[in-house]
Amino acid sequence: MERNCTASCEEIVRNKQVILREHVRGFPREADMEVRDGSVKLKVEDGSSGAMWVKNLYLSCEPKTRHLMKTIRPGSPITGFGVARVVDSANPKFKKGDLVWGITGWEEYSLIASSETFFKIEHTDVPLSYYNGILGMPGLSAYVGFFELCSPKKGESVYISTAAGGVGQLVGQFAKLLGCYVVGSAGSQEKVELLKNKFGFDEAFNYKEEADLDAALKRYFPEGIDIYFENVGGKMLDAVLLNMKNRGRIAACGMTSQYNLEQPEGIHNLMNLILKQVRMEGFLVSSYYHLYPKFLETVLPHIKQGKITYVEDIVEGLENAPAALVGLFSSHNVGKRVIVVSRE
Amino acid sequence: MERNCTASCEEIVRNKQVILREHVRGFPREADMEVRDGSVKLKVEDGSSGAMWVKNLYLSCEPKTRHLMKTIRPGSPITGFGVARVVDSANPKFKKGDLVWGITGWEEYSLIASSETFFKIEHTDVPLSYYNGILGMPGLSAYVGFFELCSPKKGESVYISTAAGGVGQLVGQFAKLLGCYVVGSAGSQEKVELLKNKFGFDEAFNYKEEADLDAALKRYFPEGIDIYFENVGGKMLDAVLLNMKNRGRIAACGMTSQYNLEQPEGIHNLMNLILKQVRMEGFLVSSYYHLYPKFLETVLPHIKQGKITYVEDIVEGLENAPAALVGLFSSHNVGKRVIVVSRE
Known part of the structure; x- marks a missing residue:
């Protein structure tokens, strides 16, 4: 298998993360999470068959995130759906530069061990953040x-x-x-x-x-x-x-x-x-991923013809993610809440 | 339409009834019901199109009877499914002597105004009371x-x-x-x-x-x-x-x-x-009456071949019906509870 990696894959970069401090009881509070800087080497280790490093662009912030927090180990980043760009890949389905969406971490870069939940983004003539929402x-x-x-x-x-x-x-x-x-x-x-x-x-x-x-x-x-x-x-x-x-x-x-x-x-x-x-x-x-292509076929034309519209509630910056999640439960958002980590 | 009525239809007979005294709150008690003797003329009035008089043989006594009691007017008999014999009929679907099952009253004789819920019993080589249970x-x-x-x-x-x-x-x-x-x-x-x-x-x-x-x-x-x-x-x-x-x-x-x-x-x-x-x-x-013939076709051979068995809990006499109903809620019955009003 050809590895799509260049020298840049090996650079060590800052990785800002939103970490779960401890198990949350009741409504989540900002203090349950910590924004922390780490650093990572963006290279998939030899032998990590199927793994890939992605740069996260847009993260989905939704009530189910709270539900998923029940299964996250304290000290680990929050997880959820996101749109990302592949920066190194040992996965035959995805190559460097591909735009993808799937379950990733609330951090700048994520190592994706299993790509089962990942989809390659083929249509880029709609806002990429839509893959967290109407197209995700x-x-x-x-x-x-x-x-x-x-x-x-x-x-x-x-x-x-x-x-x-x-x-x-x-x-x-x-x-x-x-x-x-x-x-x-x-x-x-x-x-x-x-x-x-x-x-x-x-x-x-x-x-x-x-x-x-x-x-x-x-x-x-x-x-x-x-x-x-x-x-x-x-x-x-x-x-x-x-x-x-x-x-x-x-x-x-x-x-x-x-x-x-x-x-x-x-x-x-x-x-x-x-x-x-x-x-x-x-x-x-x-359980219905197999219907995704049929769904896209139905919804994309409606979006392009303006028959279906979509309202997003954009939150800029990973550092604002904890407040964005907490605010969901007091109806602060209007439309689908998305956290912008990076636009490219 | 030919009326299947003879002189005997016109006789006045005793009609023992189980009457709901007043709306029941909580568990039913025997005192909520009264066994009372009335009398009736077993003749469908001229012009009562579709009506018929039946002699009740076996009454079904089940938890749902309690639920149905919420809709019975105090002073009226308890209602529920039963097996009966037609004694006078102005209904083209049923004639005098037919064995039927459907929604009837907890009484010796019932005037059935609407026969929508009634089925004619075609197979009599099984216990008739089964039409309150396994065949009903x-x-x-x-x-x-x-x-x-x-x-x-x-x-x-x-x-x-x-x-x-x-x-x-x-x-x-x-x-x-x-x-x-x-x-x-x-x-x-x-x-x-x-x-x-x-x-x-x-x-x-x-x-x-x-x-x-x-x-x-x-x-x-x-x-x-x-x-x-x-x-x-x-x-x-x-x-x-x-x-x-x-x-x-x-x-x-x-x-x-x-x-x-x-x-x-x-x-x-x-x-x-x-x-x-x-x-x-x-x-x-x-809502599934239309499946009744298909159901009978499935279950009758199983019963006749002894592959399916059915246990009934027989209570003799209408006067014991109130206690039979009350007892359901303390698990007194073993098997399907049936009240025998008359065996023929």
């Missing part, structure tokens, strides 16, 4: 959860929680393109406006201003909900269960409201799954 | 929940709660016939023996003797559960969610443990639907 896992999650799990039909009523987030905004636009009635909820008036005016949702509401979620859902869905795209869990799920139509479908993508709790909230209305014959299905997008 | 709604529920919703495969691990009940015993036998590993739980040692020795379950346990349901399930399913046939809800469901395998399936048929509660218990482990990519689907057997 959030996009594929929206596609799989909505089309594969919910079998949506024109005219059906669709409800999306965390609708202005990286997944939700796309689910809503898919549903509108199909001819569904679409309502989303979010945590600020600004996001509600975005849902209605930018993404074309039929209705949207700020769940924080609703004392009675059941009443709010009955206002927007007097005849019930056919499809619920579940991103939050907890009280919202309980209220939704009271409002599902017969033969409704729930795609469970995430349960954001529960990630910071020691003991998850109890859900009391599951009997409605029986009374309304509802199907609720959880999924992990990693 | 419980049987169809087992068939639909297991085969239609769970797409079972040979070798999969199947767990059934309330396994000795009218539905559970059949699900377990279907699963064994398919070549699955089958474990059931029930509320007494006697039932546990029945599951293992009569129905051929691989394992069975008394849930009342398990302080830690999660540990009990891990003992019987060290590698997890592929299919859970849900009859109870509550704490059992929460423990099962911790033990599902990836891509597991849950058919939600009932939530017996919750029917008597004012506020259902909270389920805390739904995040496992996502982590394990589990599909949970509720169903009402009434």
Whole structure:
């Protein structure tokens, strides 16, 4: 195998990292993480078959990052999806200079031991950061959860929680393109406006201003909900269960409201799954990588024709990543939050 | 239309009834019901198109009866599935003398206004009471929940709660016939023996003797559960969610443990639907009546060849029906509980 490495691979460079200090309990705080400078030699060791060094460009900052933190060893960098450029590779699938996206570290450079989760970026006529969002896992999650799990039909009523987030905004636009009635909820008036005016949702509401979620859902869905795209869990799920139509479908993508709790909230209305014959299905997008090419084929033309739009919340600099993550849980971001490590 | 009525149709007869006194809160008590004698004229009034009078023979006594009581008007008889003989009919589908099963009243004679839920009994070379159980709604529920919703495969691990009940015993036998590993739980040692020795379950346990349901399930399913046939809800469901395998399936048929509660218990482990990519689907057997002929075709030969067996818990006399219903919730019955009103 040819090694795509030059003298520059061997240079020792600074590697700024966001390190997990200790296991987080409850809501993450900035103090749970430390931004630290290290140094690395950007050369894959001989014999490290399949490994590669990448320079991280854009990192995805999302509620699931908090969930993943449960599995990170203290002293190690936070992990998550990112867009990167290969700087040295012993992996036959990728060569130096390739743009890729996959699971990387919150640091300037990452040694990728397993490239199973990595995709080469072929289309660069869209913003590269999109591969953290609409063209990455959030996009594929929206596609799989909505089309594969919910079998949506024109005219059906669709409800999306965390609708202005990286997944939700796309689910809503898919549903509108199909001819569904679409309502989303979010945590600020600004996001509600975005849902209605930018993404074309039929209705949207700020769940924080609703004392009675059941009443709010009955206002927007007097005849019930056919499809619920579940991103939050907890009280919202309980209220939704009271409002599902017969033969409704729930795609469970995430349960954001529960990630910071020691003991998850109890859900009391599951009997409605029986009374309304509802199907609720959880999924992990990693089981659907095989659909990625089909998904890209569907979504790229829509983006290029302006039929689907995407809002990002850009945070500049790795040193601001801890605050960016913490802020997610107080709805600070508007749109898909992305951390820019480097633009090239 | 020819009316199959003779002089005898017009006779006035005693009609013993089990009347709901008032809306039940919590566990049903015998005092919530009253056995009362009335009298009726067994003749369908002229112009009552589609109506028929039936003589009730066998009534089904099941946990769902409690659930249905929430919709019965105080002063009316308890309703539920039963096997009956037509004594007068203005319904073209049924004639005098036909044996039928469907939703009837807890009384000696019922006027059936709508025969939508009624099936004519064609095969009488099996016990007629079976049409309340293995050949009726419980049987169809087992068939639909297991085969239609769970797409079972040979070798999969199947767990059934309330396994000795009218539905559970059949699900377990279907699963064994398919070549699955089958474990059931029930509320007494006697039932546990029945599951293992009569129905051929691989394992069975008394849930009342398990302080830690999660540990009990891990003992019987060290590698997890592929299919859970849900009859109870509550704490059992929460423990099962911790033990599902990836891509597991849950058919939600009932939530017996919750029917008597004012506020259902909270389920805390739904995040496992996502982590394990589990599909949970509720169903009402009434939506699957179209599968009844196919179901009969499947199950009748098995019964006649002795490959499937069925245990009934026979209660003699309508006057004992209130105690029979109350006893269900303290696991008094062994097998499918049937109330004999009359044998002919």
